[in-house]
Amino acid sequence: MADRPVIFVLNGPNLNMLGTREPEIYGSDTLDDIAGKLEDRALELGVAIDMRQSNHEGHLVDWIQEAAISGAKAVIINPGAYTHTSIALHDAIKGVRIPVIEVHLSNPHAREAFRHVSYVGQAAKGSIMGFGVQSYMLALDAAARF
Secondary structure, eight states: OTTSOEEEEEEOTTGGGTTTSOHHHHOSOOHHHHHHHHHHHHHHHTOEEEEEEOSOHHHHHHHHHHHHHHTOSEEEEEOGGGGGTOHHHHHHHHTOSSOEEEEESSOGGGSOGGGSOOHHHHHSSEEEESSTHHHHHHHHHHHHTO
């Protein structure tokens, strides 16, 4: 992994429950399934991924900072519900000089009104949402080109 540029893939609260949590919205793939697909695609793209998940906001902030300090190529983040609440993630993204791509399996704009505002998206380089697992794959393709 050290010989390939690294892209951090960070996942927020409840994403550890993928595969069983509301599959009609989030699909049937588990986070491990997504990681496997990303690892395969990363190999094709000549990059490596560092995939992590936490239900704790501070861990995500720490990992964004770690990505920048360690020289990661980019960060892909699915912040889960923190998308709509976390000024801390917004500020962490604004505080680093590497590209951050926001990802969502579903399209928050097609869901409840409280999901329509993204503090993370306001700070990120871009957002990809609504394409299920393909959202992650599209984000990885974009991140590999930075």
